[in-house]
Amino acid sequence: MAQSNRLYFIDAVRAFAILMMLQGHFIDTLLAPIYRDHSNTIYNIWSYFRGITAPTFFTISGLVFTYLLLRAYAKGNDKPRIKKGLFRGLLLLAIGYSLRINVFSWLYGDFDPYFLIVDVLQCIGLSLIFLIGLHSVFKKHSYIFSVVLFSIGCICFLTEPLYRNITLETIPKFISNYITTVNGSVFTILPWFGYSAFGAFISTVFFRHVQRKRFKLVTIITFFLVGGFLIHFSSLFLTKLSFITHVELFKMSADYNYLFTRLGNVLILFGAFYALEHFLNQSIIARIGEKTLSIYVIHFVLLYGSFTGYGLKRFLNKSLEPETAIFGAVLFMVVVCFISFHYAKTNAFVYNLIRKTYDKLKTYYHDLS
Numbered sequence: 001m002a003q004s005n006r007l008y009f010i011d012a013v014r015a016f017a018i019l020m021m022l023q024g025h026f027i028d029t030l031l032a033p034i035y036r037d038h039s040n041t042i043y044n045i046w047s048y049f050r051g052i053t054a055p056t057f058f059t060i061s062g063l064v065f066t067y068l069l070l071r072a073y074a075k076g077n078d079k080p081r082i083k084k085g086l087f088r089g090l091l092l093l094a095i096g097y098s099l100r101i102n103v104f105s106w107l108y109g110d111f112d113p114y115f116l117i118v119d120v121l122q123c124i125g126l127s128l129i130f131l132i133g134l135h136s137v138f139k140k141h142s143y144i145f146s147v148v149l150f151s152i153g154c155i156c157f158l159t160e161p162l163y164r165n166i167t168l169e170t171i172p173k174f175i176s177n178y179i180t181t182v183n184g185s186v187f188t189i190l191p192w193f194g195y196s197a198f199g200a201f202i203s204t205v206f207f208r209h210v211q212r213k214r215f216k217l218v219t220i221i222t223f224f225l226v227g228g229f230l231i232h233f234s235s236l237f238l239t240k241l242s243f244i245t246h247v248e249l250f251k252m253s254a255d256y257n258y259l260f261t262r263l264g265n266v267l268i269l270f271g272a273f274y275a276l277e278h279f280l281n282q283s284i285i286a287r288i289g290e291k292t293l294s295i296y297v298i299h300f301v302l303l304y305g306s307f308t309g310y311g312l313k314r315f316l317n318k319s320l321e322p323e324t325a326i327f328g329a330v331l332f333m334v335v336v337c338f339i340s341f342h343y344a345k346t347n348a349f350v351y352n353l354i355r356k357t358y359d360k361l362k363t364y365y366h367d368l369s
Helices: 008-030 041-050 053-074 079-098 103-107 120-138 142-158 189-209 215-245 248-255 258-275 284-289 292-304 312-316 322-343 347-368
Strands: none
Touching (some): 008 053, 008 292, 008 312, 008 322, 053 079, 079 292, 120 142, 120 189, 142 189, 142 248, 142 258, 189 215, 292 312, 292 322
């Protein structure tokens, strides 16, 4: 695979993650509580795979974004990519907040602070901005950049017990919502930036070695081996490390070790899709992976009623039986992807729309002045 080629397995992973998100959000929102039975094997399998979705998105975002930054820097022209990345990061922040706005409520003067809660888009947007900062500092020192990214990922995960139940009551919600979930935030920058940092670390390995002979085979094997280790042995490793070093934090991390195990799941997923990359080139799966932002926005509007308050959740909240929920989830995935393919050709649709609106407002403001 030439370095200039697109990493098609990444698009496939993103497609898998976005589809899992669609069905996961649909079923979780509309399935009746009586059927949420953790003693049921099928429900447990569904719940487990649903838990892989967010770690995959954060890891992939860090990988793709940093890989493109490194390519641009290697060509001696990373400034446009940095500028585009900053715009994209800020845009994700804006979209993340806007999806929680109920326009009708605002028209009546009801400004519910609900729209200030932080979700996946805000955290990914802020993560991209952080990665730009790290790239700007370490871009001349490739190996140091790799070590820093790997270290940040480990620190974010290992220190999770220290900030797990933090409240930050004296800090404005606009800021504290990025750190604590007590106000309703779905995701926080810590520990989730850790996944983006690990993804960025993987991108540095790809960038330096992708042209080498047998790189793909070695990488696939490494993904499976490291992923399996993290899933099955990371807790034991942290416990042993705590015993050897007498650092209690390692033991605390081991006792609630969902971060490293989920990273293991992500790596297994990477290995599987990288192995199948030849069959995914230009496939419908890869094309879906190119439209994740459009799909995310469309699904949020249809399911949660962004802007209007009228979505499926308003009418069917926690009311469906399993068979109906499964059929509805499949139909929901098809409808959202159909709309995305025919009315939002790529993620660039959203970005270009915002850019055009910004340019028009800028021109209008200039004419007024």
